[in-house]
Amino acid sequence: MTMDFADRVERVEPSATLAISNLASELEADGVDIVDLSVGEPDFPTPANISEAGKQAIDDGHTGYPPSNGIPPLKEAIVEKLDGDGLDYTTDEIIVTPGAKQALYETFQTLIEDGDEVVLLDPAWVSYEAMAKMAGGDISRVDLSAHDFQLAPALDDLAAAVSDETELLVINSPSNPSGAVFTDEALESVRDLAVDHDITVISDEIYDAITYGVEQTSLGSLEGMGDRTVTINGFSKAYSMTGWRLGYVAAPQALIDQASKLHSHSVSSAAHFVQYAGVEALENTDEAVEEMRDAFEDRRDMLIDLFAEHGKEVPYPDGAFYMMLPVDDDDQAWCEGALEDAHVATVPGSAFGTPGYARLSYAASEERLKEGVERLADAGYL
Template identity: 75%
Template sequence: MSMEFTDRLTRVEPSATLAISALATELENEGADVVDLSVGEPDFPTPENIVEAGKDAMDAGHTGYTTSAGIIDLREAIADKLADDGLDHGPEEIIVTPGAKQALYEIVQALIGDGDEVVLLDPAWVSYEAMVKMAGGDLTRVDLSDSDFQLEPALDDLADAVSDETELLIVNSPSNPTGAVYSDAALEGVRDLAVEHDITVISDEIYKEITYGVEPTSLGTLEGMADRTVTVNGFSKAYSMTGWRLGYFAGPEELIDQAGKLHSHSVSSAVNFVQHAGIEALENTDDAVSEMTEAFAERRDLVVDLLEDHGVDVAVPEGAFYMMLPVDDDDQAWCEGAIEDAHVATVPGSAFGTPGYARISYAASEERLEEGIERLAEEGYL
């Protein structure tokens, strides 16, 4: 039997981050001690009160299907959180998903059809490209690498890239993979272009809670953006809940109605007891989030200092837990060599649309970060 797969799938690459992680696991299974700086996963356990809330919810029998969009108590808690960020969305404008990735997938599927134009800011998180291609859309990419990954100096390039044909722009601040937090002036520039060309914008705010001395503005709070912004967030990063799979999106009701059909016909709902744990996360976990963020800030400083000691300057991240390390033009070969020779896993910048860099995740412990950088230096990779 020979199968015919759709172009939409065959033109998509498997996730580069997950591929490197799989390689790291393979080496570990062979007995190697791999320092894994590839994976975007906090190394902290999920805060105990959230775990307990999940267990309690299971004990209380919250194990059946829920309303497709998510239980009302969680959507109300999310609406309150969004209100704290200055965003006005009632529960009817929110869909709870199994992870922010699913949220992004549903929005892109709802908005993008064959030949629709989508603009990405490079380097851009790996799955955006795949999602757009799976929906049949076409990509235009704006390179931010000449401006230390900041958007404000590159607004003219963005203006050249968008047109009345542009359907969707995806903005991710704090950014994966650069850790950049875009300035208010940059976001206002996005707003002006979005309004001028009638563009819908996804604001992926999954790292909003993890910042170092800056307060990122939510794009949807800017005048003119409320009814053209879809805000995405989730629990994986801020609450160290990657495997619980819980995220959400909030946007204009019309979009929620359309995406809601896709959601109900595909995932039904996020896991019932996980949704209950999500309420606890939103309502009672501020201290744990601050502690984790402080730890990330220390790790960031450590890595920046260690790299500087080896003569490597990086654009210092202001949020998330990633930074871009400038490497050889052939970043793919650099990353393969680094994992084979130094047993240090990183992700090639080309996976994010920006060759010449490797992404380091500093969600690992200080000891592992020190060990990883030492090994890269010893093997001649710094």
């Protein structure tokens, strides 16, 4: 039997990081100690109060189907959190999802049809391109690498990339993979372009709680953006809840009404008891979030200094827990070599649309980060 596969799947390439992850798994299976700087996952345990809230929710019997779009207490807590960010949403304008990735997927599927133009800012998180292609979108890209990954110096390039034909623009600030936090000036220019060309904008704010000495502005809080911004966020990064799978989309009612159809016919809902853990995260976990953020900042500063000692100048990240290390033009080969020779796992910049870099995650202990840099230097990769 010969199977015919859907075009929407065949138009998506396998992840560019697959070779790295496969090689790392093979080496680890052979007993090799790998310093893994490739994983975008906090190395802290979920704060105890959140875990206890999840356990209590199970004990209280919250293990059946919840309301599809989310339990009222969590939606109310999300609305309050967003209000603190200057965003005006109601509980009817929220869908609670199993992870922010699902919120993004539902948004792409709801907004994009075959041939619609989607504009991405490179480096862009790997799944944006895949989601756009699966929805049938055509992708235009704006390269920020020449400007230390900041948007403000590249606004002319963005203005040239968008038009009245642009259906969707994706903004991710703080950024994965660069850690860049876009300035208010840049976001205001995004607003002006979106209004002029009638563009819907996704604002992926999953790292909004992880910034260092700068304030992240929520795009939808700007005048004129409330009815054209889809705000995506979740609990994985700020609260170290990656495995809990909890996120949300906040958007105008008309989009929520349509996306809810996809939501109800696919995942049905986020897990019931997990949502109660989400309430606890939003209401009682600020101190733990601050402690994790301070640790990430210390690690960032340490890495910047360590690379400088080896003559490597790294663009300074103001948020998230990633940095882009300049490497060889063939970044895939550099990352494979660094893994084989130095036993340090990183992610090729080409996976994010920006060759010539390797993404490092500093969501690892200071000891392992130091060891990773030493191994790279000793093996001649710095």
